[in-house]
Structures are given as C-alpha cells and as structure tokens.
Amino acid sequence: MSRRIYLDHNASTPVHPEVLAEMLPYFGERFGNPSSIHGFGREARAAVDAARDRIARFLGVRADEIVFTSGGTESDNFAIKGLAQARGGGHLITSRVEHHAVIRTCQWLESQGFAVTFLDVDEHGMVDPDDVKRAIRGDTIGISIMHANSEVGTIQPVAAIGAIARDHGVPFHVDAVQTFGKIPLDVQALGIDLLSFSGHKIYGPKGIAGLWIRKGTKLVAVQHGGEHERRRRAGTENVPGIVGLGKAVEVRAQEMAGEAVRLVALRDRLWDGIRARVPEVRLNGHSTARLPGTANICYRHVESESIVLGLDLKGIAVSAGSACTSGSIEPSYVLVAMGVPVDWAMGAVRHSLGRTTTAEDVDEVVEGVVPLVEKLRAARPAGVA
Amino acid sequence: MRYSATLLDHFLHPRHAGLMREPDGVGSEEFEGCGDLARIFLRVRDGRADEVRFQAYGCGPTIAAASVTSERATGRRVEDLVNVKAEEIEAALDGLPEDRRHAATVAAGALRAAALDALDRRGGAR
Ligand SMILES: Cc1ncc(COP(=O)(O)O)c(C=O)c1O
Numbered sequence: 001m002s003r004r005i006y007l008d009h010n011a012s013t014p015v016h017p018e019v020l021a022e023m024l025p026y027f028g029e030r031f032g033n034p035s036s037i038h039g040f041g042r043e044a045r046a047a048v049d050a051a052r053d054r055i056a057r058f059l060g061v062r063a064d065e066i067v068f069t070s071g072g073t074e075s076d077n078f079a080i081k082g083l084a085q086a087r088g089g090g091h092l093i094t095s096r097v098e099h100h101a102v103i104r105t106c107q108w109l110e111s112q113g114f115a116v117t118f119l120d121v122d123e124h125g126m127v128d129p130d131d132v133k134r135a136i137r138g139d140t141i142g143i144s145i146m147h148a149n150s151e152v153g154t155i156q157p158v159a160a161i162g163a164i165a166r167d168h169g170v171p172f173h174v175d176a177v178q179t180f181g182k183i184p185l186d187v188q189a190l191g192i193d194l195l196s197f198s199g200h201k202i203y204g205p206k207g208i209a210g211l212w213i214r215k216g217t218k219l220v221a222v223q224h225g226g227e228h229e230r231r232r233r234a235g236t237e238n239v240p241g242i243v244g245l246g247k248a249v250e251v252r253a254q255e256m257a258g259e260a261v262r263l264v265a266l267r268d269r270l271w272d273g274i275r276a277r278v279p280e281v282r283l284n285g286h287s288t289a290r291l292p293g294t295a296n297i298c299y300r301h302v303e304s305e306s307i308v309l310g311l312d313l314k315g316i317a318v319s320a321g322s323a324c325t326s327g328s329i330e331p332s333y334v335l336v337a338m339g340v341p342v343d344w345a346m347g348a349v350r351h352s353l354g355r356t357t358t359a360e361d362v363d364e365v366v367e368g369v370v371p372l373v374e375k376l377r378a379a380r381p382a383g384v385a
Numbered sequence: 386m387r388y389s390a391t392l393l394d395h396f397l398h399p400r401h402a403g404l405m406r407e408p409d410g411v412g413s414e415e416f417e418g419c420g421d422l423a424r425i426f427l428r429v430r431d432g433r434a435d436e437v438r439f440q441a442y443g444c445g446p447t448i449a450a451a452s453v454t455s456e457r458a459t460g461r462r463v464e465d466l467v468n469v470k471a472e473e474i475e476a477a478l479d480g481l482p483e484d485r486r487h488a489a490t491v492a493a494g495a496l497r498a499a500a501l502d503a504l505d506r507r508g509g510a511r
Contacts, residue, residue: 301442302442303419303421303442303443303444303447305444305445306396306443306444306445306448309388309393309396309444309445310396310397310445313393313396313397330419342420346419346420376448378402378403379399379402379403379439379440379441379442379448379451380440380441380442381413381422381423381424381440381441381442382404382440
C-alpha cells in the first residue's frame with residue numbers, strides 16, 4: 001500500500017516528532033525516579049515539574065492543581081468516583097452521550113447506591129442547560145458533562161452548565177479529552193471544577209493524561225500507595241509520558257488556532273464533496289458547535305463496518321462510530337440518543353481530521369467513498385434496512 | 386488484518402452480486418443481532434443451480450459470505466444445496482472471527498431457503 005490516509009484522529013494521533021525528541025532522554029540517561037533524592041531523581045523531578053508548569057500555564061490554573069494519570073479513562077474515573085466517595089452518597093448528573101469512561105463509572109456508582117440522572121440530548125447531541133437545572137436535587141454531589149463528543153463532535157454548552165453548577169454549589173466535572181489542545185478552553189470562565197484531558201489525542205503519547213482539580217474541591221483518591229502527586233494519585237510517575245504531554249501542550253498552544261481554521265475548511269470540503277455525489281447521506285452533530293476536524297456521516301442503507309473495511313483496503317482509515325465500540329454491532333448509543341433512525345445510524349462513519357490532513361487527502365477520500373457506497377448499495381436487497 | 390485474503394477478495398470483488406429476474410428459487414436469512422441479511426436467487430436447470438445471484442446488506446464478512454456462497458452453489462444439485470452448512474461457508478472464506486460467524490450463518494441460511502423454495506416450486510419433490 002503506497003499512500004495511507006489517516007482520518008481517525010479522534011481515536012488517537014501520532015506522536016509529534018518534537019514531542020518524541022523531548023521524551024527520548026527520559027527513557028535513557030534521565031531514567032531516574034522523581035521520588036529519589038539523588039541527582040538522577042532530581043533530574044526527573046525537575047522534568048515532571050516543568051511539564052506540570054507548562055500545562056498549568058496553558059490552562060491558566062495553578063500547577064499544584066494538576067494530577068497526572070494513566071489516561072482520560074482514569075481521569076474520568078478519578079473525578080467522578082473521587083467526588084462520590086468524598087460525600088459517601090447522593091446524586092450525580094451526567095448525559096447519555098458521555099464517553100463510556102463516564103457512563104460506566106456512573107452506572108457502577110448507581111450499583112453502589114448512588115442516584116444518577118442521565119440527561120437526554122437534542123437531535124444535535126446537545127444537552128439543554130435547563131435540563132441540568134431541573135435535575136439538580138438537594139443531594140446532588142456532582143455534574144459531569146463532556147466538552148465535546150468524540151463521535152459526532154458536538155460541543156456542549158459548558159459555560160451555561162458551569163454557571164448553573166456554581167449557582168447551586170455543585171462541583172462540575174468536564175471530560176475535555178476531545179477539546180483540550182484543540183479549541184480554546186478557559187476553566188475559570190466556564191465555571192469548571194474538574195477537567196479531564198489526555199495526551200494521545202493531541203499528538204502526545206498514549207497512557208498519559210491529567211485531571212485538573214480546582215483548589216478546594218473535595219476529592220478522594222481512588223489509587224492508594226505512596227505519596228505521589230500530593231497523595232492524590234499513588235504510583236511512580238510516568239516521566240517520559242509527562243514530559244511528552246508537557247511538550248505536546250506547548251506545541252498545541254502554537255498550532256491550535258491556525259489548525260482549527262484549516263480543519264473546519266477541510267471537514268466542510270469533505271462533507272460538501274460527499275453530499276454532492278452520494279445520495280441519502282446525513283451529517284450528524286451540530287452544524288456549528290462542533291469539533292473542527294470531525295465529520296460523522298450516515299450513509300443510509302449501508303452498514304458502516306463495510307465502509308470502514310472498503311476504505312481500509314484503499315489505505316484510508318476512518319471509524320465506525322467510536323473506536324471503543326466498533327467491535328459491537330449495535331448502532332452507536334450516541335446516535336440513538338440523538339434520535340437518529342436506526343436505518344441511518346447503522347451506516348454512520350466518523351471521519352476525524354488532524355494536523356497532517358491535506359485537501360488532497362480529503363479529495364481522495366471522497367473519490368474512494370463514492371464508488372464504494374454505490375457498490376455496497378447495489379448489492380443490497382431491496383426493501384431492507 | 387482480522388479477515389482472510391479470501392474474504393477480502395470476495396468483499397472487494399463480489400461474484401454474482403445483484404438481483405435475478407424471475408428466479409426458480411429465492412430465499413433470505415436475517416441475523417436478528419445486527420440486521421445483516423443475505424438473499425440468494427437460483428436459476429435451476431436439470432435439477433442443478435445453473436445460475437446463482439445474491440444480494441446482501443451488512444458488514445464486510447456478510448457480503449463476502451454471500452458472494453462465496455453463490456460461487457460454491459453454482460452447478461450443484463438443488464437437493465444438495467438444502468444441506469449446505471455455515472461451516473462450509475466459513476471454511477470457504479478461510480475462517481471468520483468469532484464475532485463475525487453470523488456472516489456464514491446468514492449466507493448458508495439464505496441458500497437453504499432458496500433451495501427449498503426451488504424444490505417447492507418444482508412441486509412434489511418433497
Ligand atoms: C471524550 C473522551 N473521554 C475519555 C476518553 C478516554 O481517554 P483515554 O483513551 O486516554 O483513556 C476518550 C478517548 O476515546 C474520549 O474521547
């Protein structure tokens with residue numbers, strides 16, 4: 001296969017060469033344990049501190065409010081279980097379109113006796129802040145709403161929800177794994193108390209992420225052991241990962257704004273190209289409040305996995321629904337929550353563009369999709385699905 | 386790649402895809418779990434499947450399974466086609482991942498239904 005095109009940046013991204021270069025010494029000569037007091041340890045400690053400072057500056061928060069974790073999944077678990085266990089009981093509010101890291105954590109808490117409200121979304125996948133307000137009870141201990149959805153890219157009205165959370169004195173957690181380093185994010189203005197972010201969606205390494213915890217937010221640790229991370233998350237720090245995350249954030253700070261403009265144009269070029277030539281398609285998610293590089297498209301009467309496979313054989317990588325759920329044959333729970341009819345939802349394909357995506361890539365994808373969908377539709381029995 | 390080269394070849398270049406007008410037998414099978422569906426059409430001459438066509442909706446393996454089924458059925462006695470099992474189709478595709486076994490089930494089921502339909506239409510044969 002000569003040229004490969006990767007349009008699955010919401011699943012993961014390649015490590016930026018500058019990020020990799022900055023990480024490499026920490027696998028080699030600077031391998032020390034940051035908890036050690038000798039020179040090797042101090043070297044590693046300095047690198048961890050520097051990365052934390054960089055990320056804190058980027059977010060406009062205090063460095064000691066950031067805890068490094070092993071991934072967005074752990075950050076979400078920590079935020080929600082940490083809030084719940086700090087109070088010992090009560091009620092949580094979240095939505096039906098959250099990542100499984102949030103939904104399943106909330107479901108587990110339900111099994112442990114907590115009450116959870118899973119809010120519905122509208123046809124664009126958006127939560128109504130008024131629904132959040134109505135759901136708040138005397139015993140509500142936390143609200144968790146994602147910043148942008150990984151499947152359809154819809155950006156939630158977090159500022160309005162944050163204001164409501166503040167009015168009611170309820171801690172507000174935001175899973176920003178899909179927006180951190182992609183679009184501006186001001187935790188102060190948005191009224192956020194806890195923020196999950198992850199390295200591998202922003203050209204950093206996998207297995208490193210963070211949770212920002214506003215000072216004063218009561219949170220119980222979920223992982224116990226040593227004194228690491230101010231006793232909030234035990235375990236020897238992933239030093240190369242943390243260094244990489246810090247560098248990735250620095251690069252994003254420079255590239256983010258220009259890239260967002262470029263990706264919106266490319267993503268619209270993709271959709272315009274497809275809808276001009278393929279009948280019975282629909283774009284899912286919000287028309288404007290959407291991640292710059294995300295285009296989730298339903299091809300009616302075609303099963304999405306057959307499109308993913310057909311494009312893969314042409315060297316083009318896209319995904320059917322969310323990467324985590326593509327092994328299952330259910331239509332995406334996000335699209336179902338948005339009220340997308342099943343015969344459309346079964347044909348949903350997510351195209352997520354990134355920093356190396358070009359107009360030629362986009363055009364090649366359109367050229368690949370058109371005959372593939374035609375062929376698949378031609379083989380389909382009439383009157384089915 | 387989790388699919389065999391044979392499967393990918395049938396998916397990319399389906400044999401005998403498309404509708405058949407006025408077939409001598411037609412049958413469908415659907416997999417409840419995901420709505421995948423195959424339909425097989427038979428043209429029968431001298432008790433044998435002279436021409437076989439298929440239509441399919443579903444994941445890549447389902448399309449490939451229907452294609453390989455149409456290929457394998459061609460030329461065989463209709464009575465014989467009633468007994469084609471999912472295992473035969475799976476083997477013809479050089480295997481299927483566990484979570485895609487339904488592709489062979491659907492294709493074999495459609496072939497069986499089409500063969501039974503052809504026997505019914507011929508009348509008296511069963
Ligand atoms: C919105 C959202 N939250 C959480 C995660 C999980 O992050 P990680 O893969 O770092 O565990 C993802 C990744 O797919 C995501 O998109």
